[in-house]
Amino acid sequence: MADVPTDAPEHCPGTQSEQAGKSSSCEGCPNQKLCASGATKAADPAIAEIGEKLSTVKHKILVLSGKGGVGKSTFSAHLAHALASDATKEVALLDVDICGPSIPRIMGLEGEQVHQSGSGWSPVYVDDNLAVMSIGFLLSSPDDAVIWRGPKKNGMIKQFLRDVDWGELDYLVVDTPPGTSDEHLSIVQYLSSTHVDGAVIITTPQEVSLQDVRKEIRFCQKVKLPIIGVVENMSGFVCPKCQNTSQIFPPTTGGAEQMCADLNLPLLGKVPLDPRIARSCDEGRSFLAEVPDSPATQIYLDIVKSIQDYCSNHVTDEHKAT
Incomplete structure (x- = not known):
C-alpha cells in the first residue's frame, strides 16, 4: 500500500491498488490521470529498509481508536508496562500521534531528549527493558504545537x-x-514488508464512540490489518472504597460486547473507570504497579494475557527458532 495523495478523495483506493485512477471515487480527483497511468506505483525504498530494520522485532502491535478521548494512549502505555513486567522481555512503545504526543507525560519521561549515535536515534528508556520514542522528545516544550501537513508527518513516522x-x-x-x-x-x-501481529481497537460504551470504531474496523479490513480484538474502556465506575459499580456511560446499543458479537470480533475485556488511572498517568507512573488491588488492574492483566496468547499463536517463521 502506498501513499494516498494529500488532496485525494475520501475513499481513495490508494496508488498501489489495481483500481487506482479507475474507481468511481477517483472522479474529479486532480491525480486521477497520474494514478491511472501507473506512474505512482514505484515502491518507496524505505519500505524495504524498515523491513530489514524491524526484522529483529518479534511482535508488532498497533493500538487504534476511532475517536479521541477513549483512553487509547493510556491503554498503550499500560500494555507496554505489563509486557515489560517480565524482565526477560524487551519492549518498546512508539508514539506516532504526531500532533498530540501524550506518551512522554504518561510514561514519566517529559523533558527527556533523544540522542543520536552511529546506529541511529536512541530511544528513551523507562526501565532497562522498556524503550519509548515520541515526537514529544524532539520538542523544546510540551506546550509546543506541531502544525504539520500530511507529508511531513509521514516523513517523521518513516x-x-x-x-x-x-x-x-x-x-x-x-x-x-x-x-x-x-x-x-x-x-x-x-510496515508492509514486515509481519504485523495485528491491531487492538479501543472504544467506550457509547454509540457515538462505537460508530467511529466501526469505521476503524472497516479500515483494518480494507488494508488487511488483522484485528487482535476490542477493548471497552470506561466500562462502568468501580468505587475505590465500596467496590460498587455504576454505569457512567450506559451502553445504549449494547456497547462493545454487542458490536463484537455483530462483527464476529473478540472482545478482549471491559476496563472500568478508576480515578487512580488518570492520576497515575498524570504522574507518569504505572497504574498496574501503583494499584495492584484495583479491579481494573486485573482486567488489564487478563487483556494483556489474551494479547500475548494471540501473538504466541502468530509467530512468524523468521522468529520461530528464537
Whole structure:
C-alpha cells in the first residue's frame, strides 16, 4: 500500500491498488490521470529498509481508536508496562500521534531528549527493558504545537521506524492517533514488508464512540490489518472504597460486547473507570504497579494475557527458532 495523495478523495483506493485512477471515487480527483497511468506505483525504498530494520522485532502491535478521548494512549502505555513486567522481555512503545504526543507525560519521561549515535536515534528508556520514542522528545516544550501537513508527518513516522536503534525486541507497541488518516495509512504502508501481529481497537460504551470504531474496523479490513480484538474502556465506575459499580456511560446499543458479537470480533475485556488511572498517568507512573488491588488492574492483566496468547499463536517463521 502506498501513499494516498494529500488532496485525494475520501475513499481513495490508494496508488498501489489495481483500481487506482479507475474507481468511481477517483472522479474529479486532480491525480486521477497520474494514478491511472501507473506512474505512482514505484515502491518507496524505505519500505524495504524498515523491513530489514524491524526484522529483529518479534511482535508488532498497533493500538487504534476511532475517536479521541477513549483512553487509547493510556491503554498503550499500560500494555507496554505489563509486557515489560517480565524482565526477560524487551519492549518498546512508539508514539506516532504526531500532533498530540501524550506518551512522554504518561510514561514519566517529559523533558527527556533523544540522542543520536552511529546506529541511529536512541530511544528513551523507562526501565532497562522498556524503550519509548515520541515526537514529544524532539520538542523544546510540551506546550509546543506541531502544525504539520500530511507529508511531513509521514516523513517523521518513516524516520521513527527506519532510523531508531530499536535493537532486538520481543514487542513493539505503536500508539496511533484517532481516526483513519495520514498516520494510519503511513504506518500500514511502511510496515508492509514486515509481519504485523495485528491491531487492538479501543472504544467506550457509547454509540457515538462505537460508530467511529466501526469505521476503524472497516479500515483494518480494507488494508488487511488483522484485528487482535476490542477493548471497552470506561466500562462502568468501580468505587475505590465500596467496590460498587455504576454505569457512567450506559451502553445504549449494547456497547462493545454487542458490536463484537455483530462483527464476529473478540472482545478482549471491559476496563472500568478508576480515578487512580488518570492520576497515575498524570504522574507518569504505572497504574498496574501503583494499584495492584484495583479491579481494573486485573482486567488489564487478563487483556494483556489474551494479547500475548494471540501473538504466541502468530509467530512468524523468521522468529520461530528464537
